[in-house]
Amino acid sequence: MSGARLDKLGVPNGPLNSVPDVMALMQVAALAMFSKPFADSPVLVHGLPVSFDGQRAGDDSRAPGIGEHNGAA
Numbered sequence: 001m002s003g004a005r006l007d008k009l010g011v012p013n014g015p016l017n018s019v020p021d022v023m024a025l026m027q028v029a030a031l032a033m034f035s036k037p038f039a040d041s042p043v044l045v046h047g048l049p050v051s052f053d054g055q056r057a058g059d060d061s062r063a064p065g066i067g068e069h070n071g072a073a
Contacts, residue, residue: 031056038062 006013
């Protein structure tokens with residue numbers, strides 16, 4: 001059912017956006033909703049939808065490899 005038909009029936013509705021459409025929104029960029037999981041990552045991932053002291057929650061370091069930190073203090 002189209003948005004115009006829903007409007008005519010008095011049903012609240014809004015646009016449906018594809019993932020590329022969402023990622024192009026200025027609001028999404030301003031809120032830093034997508035970020036690289038670590039500095040040299042080729043992909044963007046959705047972060048937590050919360051901020052602490054104005055900073056988006058999360059960590060941008062990559063996960064260690066198996067055994068990478070064995071014996072580290």
